[in-house]
Amino acid sequence: MPAPLLRDIKNSILHLFYPRLCEGCSKPLVTGEEILCLGCSMELPETNYHLIEDNEAAMRFAGRMPYNKVTSYAYFTHEGLLQHLLHRLKYQDKKDVGLYLGRRLGARLRDSGWADGIDMIVPVPLHKAKEANRGYNQSRLIAQGISEMLGIPVESSVLCRVRDTASQTNKTRSERISNMSEAFMITDKAQVRGKHILLCDDVLTTGATLEACALALMEEESTKISVATIGIAVS
Ligand SMILES: [Zn+2]
Structure with a gap:
């Protein structure tokens, strides 16, 4: 047989x-x-942002940092299906949900040619202690799912989180951004120099975390950044 x-x-x-x-x-x-x-x-309420250049996700970064392209796969609403799935991924050890959502996003990007020219996928890193506690980084699982569809490698070790900025809830927007700056550091400058990097994360809210990652990576001249998240928080 x-x-x-x-x-x-x-x-x-x-x-x-x-x-x-x-x-x-x-x-x-x-x-x-x-x-x-x-x-x-x-x-799953798909946004189709990969087909719209000046979409709502891109507008959250406009004027704050240079970017190549930005997309979010689906709307993340209070008690919606995507919120439930990402909760299972982050807090209930359902790692295959991350791979699944990453593959769905990756398939959309592949079919539309959105990711053409991207050299590597970098997930938003967790602080070492937090990752040890959870046992995995949910954004890396999403990155792996995207990578499977695009055939572009995941390089999770080029960026590290040197400061845990987890409790941001009671801070104002400007406090959050200053708290976030210098939270991330490139570990291998030669590897990112001149590369087009796709940063990925689970949900886009204010964009402060992704912005801090992008700015850290762009300290290396001629590095280009695009951003893809599974959800975009909308009220
Ligand atoms: Zn069902």
Whole structure:
């Protein structure tokens, strides 16, 4: 029996005893469905920003830093499906949700030629202590999913977070930005010099974190930055 067929049969038997459930509605998934059932999958509110140059995500960085392109995959709303999925990814150890969302975004970027000319994907780093505590960096999983679709490598070690800026909630916008500056540092200047880097993260809110990462990377002259996030927070 050919190996792929044998694997399919093994998986089918496994799923018979341990059915995989939809992360949206908890119904058992059928063959070919991953993370979300077809119905929930179609309910993810995609922005199609990769087709619109001056989109809302790009406008959050306009006048603050030079960028090549910016996109966010779907709208992130209070108690929406995407908020639920990203919560599962960040706080409930559902790493495959990150890969899944990254692949969905990556497929859109690949099909539209959006990422042509990009040399590497760099996820927003977590502070070392925080990553050790969570066991993984959710943005790196998203980056891996994007990378699988685009065939562009993930280089997560070129940037590191030297200061933990986690508790930003009670600060004003300008306090947040000054708190964030110098939070990130390039670890390998030669590797980013002259490169077009795609920074990626889970959700775009004020953009302060991504801006701080971009400014750190652009300390190396002739480095170009594009940004892609899974969600964009909208009220
Ligand atoms: Zn569902």
